[in-house]
Amino acid sequence: MARRIPYVANGALHVLEPSDGPKIAVGSPSWIGWLTDPATRSFSFQSSSATYTARKESRSRGGEYWAAYRRQSGRLRKAYLGKAEDLTLDRLNKAAAVLARSDDDIPADPSPDTTVQDARSARTDAATTVGPAATNDHARERPRQGTSGDPLLSTKLSVPAARPSLVARPYLNKRVDEGLKRKLTLLSAPPGFGKTTLLSAWTSDLSGGRPVAWLSLDPADNDPARFWRYFIVAVDRVHPGAGEAALELLCSPQAVPIEAVLTTLLNELVDLPTDSVLVLDDYHLIESGAIHEALIFLIEHLPSRLHLIITTRADPPLPLAKLRARGEVNELRAADLRFTSEEAATFLNQVMSLKLSAEDIAELEGRTEGWIAGLQMAALAMRNHADVAGFIAAFTGSNRYVVDYLAEEVLGRQPEEVQDFLLQTSILDRMCGPLCDAVTCRHSSQEILEYLEHANLFVISLDEERRWYRYHHLFADVLRQRLSRTHPDLVPALHKRASGWLEEEGLATEAIHHALAARDWERAVRLIEASGMAVVLGRQVQTMLGWIDELPEELVRERPVLCTIHAIALVFLNRPDAAEARLQQAERCLRGNPTTDEARAILGRAAVIRAAIARFSGDLERCVELARKALELLPETEATARERAAASTNVALAYQVSGDVTPVNERLLEEASVEFRASGAPIALLRSINFLARLRTLQGRLRAAAATYEEAPAWYQDGTQCGMLGGTARPTTWA
Amino acid sequence: MRDVGGNSAAYYVGLGDIQREWNDLDGAERHLRRAVDLVSGALTVDADTVTHGYLSLARLEQARGLHTDARATLEEFANLARRRGFFPLLVARGEAARARLALL
Numbered sequence: 001m002a003r004r005i006p007y008v009a010n011g012a013l014h015v016l017e018p019s020d021g022p023k024i025a026v027g028s029p030s031w032i033g034w035l036t037d038p039a040t041r042s043f044s045f046q047s048s049s050a051t052y053t054a055r056k057e058s059r060s061r062g063g064e065y066w067a068a069y070r071r072q073s074g075r076l077r078k079a080y081l082g083k084a085e086d087l088t089l090d091r092l093n094k095a096a097a098v099l100a101r102s103d104d105d106i107p108a109d110p111s112p113d114t115t116v117q118d119a120r121s122a123r124t125d126a127a128t129t130v131g132p133a134a135t136n137d138h139a140r141e142r143p144r145q146g147t148s149g150d151p152l153l154s155t156k157l158s159v160p161a162a163r164p165s166l167v168a169r170p171y172l173n174k175r176v177d178e179g180l181k182r183k184l185t186l187l188s189a190p191p192g193f194g195k196t197t198l199l200s201a202w203t204s205d206l207s208g209g210r211p212v213a214w215l216s217l218d219p220a221d222n223d224p225a226r227f228w229r230y231f232i233v234a235v236d237r238v239h240p241g242a243g244e245a246a247l248e249l250l251c252s253p254q255a256v257p258i259e260a261v262l263t264t265l266l267n268e269l270v271d272l273p274t275d276s277v278l279v280l281d282d283y284h285l286i287e288s289g290a291i292h293e294a295l296i297f298l299i300e301h302l303p304s305r306l307h308l309i310i311t312t313r314a315d316p317p318l319p320l321a322k323l324r325a326r327g328e329v330n331e332l333r334a335a336d337l338r339f340t341s342e343e344a345a346t347f348l349n350q351v352m353s354l355k356l357s358a359e360d361i362a363e364l365e366g367r368t369e370g371w372i373a374g375l376q377m378a379a380l381a382m383r384n385h386a387d388v389a390g391f392i393a394a395f396t397g398s399n400r401y402v403v404d405y406l407a408e409e410v411l412g413r414q415p416e417e418v419q420d421f422l423l424q425t426s427i428l429d430r431m432c433g434p435l436c437d438a439v440t441c442r443h444s445s446q447e448i449l450e451y452l453e454h455a456n457l458f459v460i461s462l463d464e465e466r467r468w469y470r471y472h473h474l475f476a477d478v479l480r481q482r483l484s485r486t487h488p489d490l491v492p493a494l495h496k497r498a499s500g501w502l503e504e505e506g507l508a509t510e511a512i513h514h515a516l517a518a519r520d521w522e523r524a525v526r527l528i529e530a531s532g533m534a535v536v537l538g539r540q541v542q543t544m545l546g547w548i549d550e551l552p553e554e555l556v557r558e559r560p561v562l563c564t565i566h567a568i569a570l571v572f573l574n575r576p577d578a579a580e581a582r583l584q585q586a587e588r589c590l591r592g593n594p595t596t597d598e599a600r601a602i603l604g605r606a607a608v609i610r611a612a613i614a615r616f617s618g619d620l621e622r623c624v625e626l627a628r629k630a631l632e633l634l635p636e637t638e639a640t641a642r643e644r645a646a647a648s649t650n651v652a653l654a655y656q657v658s659g660d661v662t663p664v665n666e667r668l669l670e671e672a673s674v675e676f677r678a679s680g681a682p683i684a685l686l687r688s689i690n691f692l693a694r695l696r697t698l699q700g701r702l703r704a705a706a707a708t709y710e711e712a713p714a715w716y717q718d719g720t721q722c723g724m725l726g727g728t729a730r731p732t733t734w735a
Numbered sequence: 736m737r738d739v740g741g742n743s744a745a746y747y748v749g750l751g752d753i754q755r756e757w758n759d760l761d762g763a764e765r766h767l768r769r770a771v772d773l774v775s776g777a778l779t780v781d782a783d784t785v786t787h788g789y790l791s792l793a794r795l796e797q798a799r800g801l802h803t804d805a806r807a808t809l810e811e812f813a814n815l816a817r818r819r820g821f822f823p824l825l826v827a828r829g830e831a832a833r834a835r836l837a838l839l
Contacts, residue, residue: 702753
């Protein structure tokens with residue numbers, strides 16, 4: 001079980017393990033003693049102005065210091081605290097005050113004793129992060145240039161902005177409140193019943209500042225690694241630091257069981273001071289059995305103050321009957337969510353300003369049966385309609401029919417320019433002005449988006465700044481169908497334009513999605529080759545396999561880089577035979593020209609992968625042999641540095657094959673550790689530390705071995721964390 | 736000691752085994768069980784580390800007189816080694832441990 005992090009509150013340190021350990025006054029000799037204990041690595045600081053996590057860090061020139069980290073608006077920020085003896089209560093409180101300031105409040109020349117910096121520059125690869133630090137006005141999610149891989153999309157983690165002109169539904173807010181007495185709240189209803197709207201309004205009404213983590217799901221989240229990565233980051237956003245250990249586990253090169261990851265996360269959330277909520281929006285998009293199973297495990301073990309809310313179009317495969325029997329689920333369904341007569345009247349006459357008679361409203365409400373999307377479509381279609389009563393009498397039928405009918409009506413009433421815009425941008429899962437400009441080849445998209453939002457035309461703002469939007473799913477379906485019917489030849493070009501813009505912005509995963517949708521295979525392959533390694537090493541193996549499945553097999557076979565990336569994904573799935581087949585295809589591609597650096601890099605990588613397969617099965621002799629071969633092949637370039645480091649550590653395993661644990665081999669491992677420490681290859685360093693410790697154990701020098709093992713923890717964070725709290729999965733290594 | 740994540744199976748196994756040697760059985764058990772939790776469902780972990788962890792845990796259980804538990808641990812290792820296609824030498828080490836236990 002994971003250790004619970006000690007915390008400081010009201011001037012005292014609370015050590016949780018051993019359970020109910022003593023309280024220690026901040027500033028006392030015991031406090032300094034605890035801070036300087038080698039086993040002490042971090043604590044949480046809680047005050048009225050801010051909560052942050054303090055970590056002990058090592059200086060490259062020796063010695064240790066403490067730093068405070070706090071996530072704010074999706075950005076991890078750091079404040080220097082000083083040495084153990086500098087950590088007075090005043091210093092801790094000052095850091096809290098500085099970290100609590102909004103970005104705009106941070107002075108250009110911060111106070112010297114609590115210097116604040118973007119923690120990404122200190123802890124993670126700055127090029128792999130996203131969030132408000134990206135200053136591009138139009139695309140706040142733009143990661144820095146040079147990024148490859150899959151940055152986190154902060155819009156997925158933002159509560160959709162509540163519309164100011166909503167119909168107030170206080171009785172439904174109370175129904176959602178009921179969920180705070182239960183583990184799970186399920187909002188299960190067909191599309192258009194206002195599930196997301198209800199929750200975003202409920203969230204904005206929470207005057208008590210109750211933490212709400214939000215995750216908007218999409219089909220790509222069926223990759224368990226991606227799903228849980230976003231899930232943990234969402235939790236970490238409202239409980240800073242709570243997700244760090246779980247993320248380390250999730251991103252570890254050993255593909256740890258998800259139950260172990262979730263246990264680690266839940267242990268961090270056991271003692272929440274207040275009720276906390278996690279919303280999973282659009283869970284019907286999740287079809288992965290592995291995710292459902294892990295979610296069941298999570299619900300079973302939810303701490304009492306953590307509550308899950310799921311919105312879905314259909315009941316998820318969760319043990320709802322059991323949860324009902326235990327009184328652990330709060331359910332709101334279509335019958336609960338549909339508009340009452342009074343709400344329909346308020347919506348039509350006040351929100352939509354239609355001035356309908358009571359009879360017309362009753363007729364409309366009866367025909368739509370309180371279905372909110374139907375009422376909204378009808379209201380839009382009726383605007384400026386001469387014969388309202390005739391219009392109301394004219395439509396009937398199923399929700400699907402009504403939506404198609406009404407959407408066509410709504411669309412037909414828009415200016416041609418807006419119609420074109422709606423159709424062309426319907427291919428986008430989310431959109432901002434510049435992206436729409438690129439797709440539609442115009443320069444006024446932001447204005448049109450604002451017009452659409454103002455006109456209630458089924459656009460949903462995804463962030464408070466109203467930069468990113470999406471269409472209501474129902475409306476998007478209708479638009480896409482119409483686009484395919486009326487302009488089928490245009491669809492690939494639109495996807496291609498979207499892919500180009502997204503690539504420029506460093507949003508590789510979305511760029512690949514659109515390149516594949518455009519069936520622009522060359523482009524898709526180029527993008528996958530450039531960023532696929534980061535995706536695979538970020539454990540999004542299913543995402544990679546999905547891409548490969550979409551590509552023509554004959555094309556994959558001809559691309560050796562792609563073959564090696566696919567092989568690594570297959571290794572992660574414990575399919576060594578399939579991985580070997582891919583590696584052989586890569587080698588066949590190179591037969592004509594095996595002497596260039598590029599070819600040697602690919603062949604060297606193949607040897608590294610094979611060495612890893614051998615080590616995972618325990619064939620150390622073969623592992624060492626292949627690692628030596630890899631070192632012969634790999635050119636000494638920056639691009640192959642990690643692979644050479646991996647091969648070097650595998651070569652160091654030779655002592656386990658020969659049984660030679662004499663000082664000669666010990667020195668080799670010591671030198672390797674020094675080299676990896678200097679070159680910044682954390683995984684290789686960790687492995688060499690463990691190998692060295694094992695060798696010392698075999699020498700019978702148990703104290704020296706234990707001390708060597710204890711060197712490792714300080715490097716785990718650098719070595720295993722994906723940089724995900726701020727951004728993308730950072731490539732570690734696979735071997 | 737800090738929980739250092741999934742890349743740490745070798746760390747938990749190594750330290751746990753040393754603690755077992757030092758007769759700190761509680762500390763050893765905590766580390767070895769953590770290691771086994773981490774490696775049992777993980778696919779890309781060194782087979783040598785997996786073997787070392789399970790065998791050390793079985794020895795610890797044996798030292799406590801928990802022979803049934805030790806047999807179950809070795810049985811679990813044998814199943815895992817078969818499922819993942821471990822190198823014959825490692826499978827043989829597990830069988831040898833089972834044989835030693837059976838002789839007690």
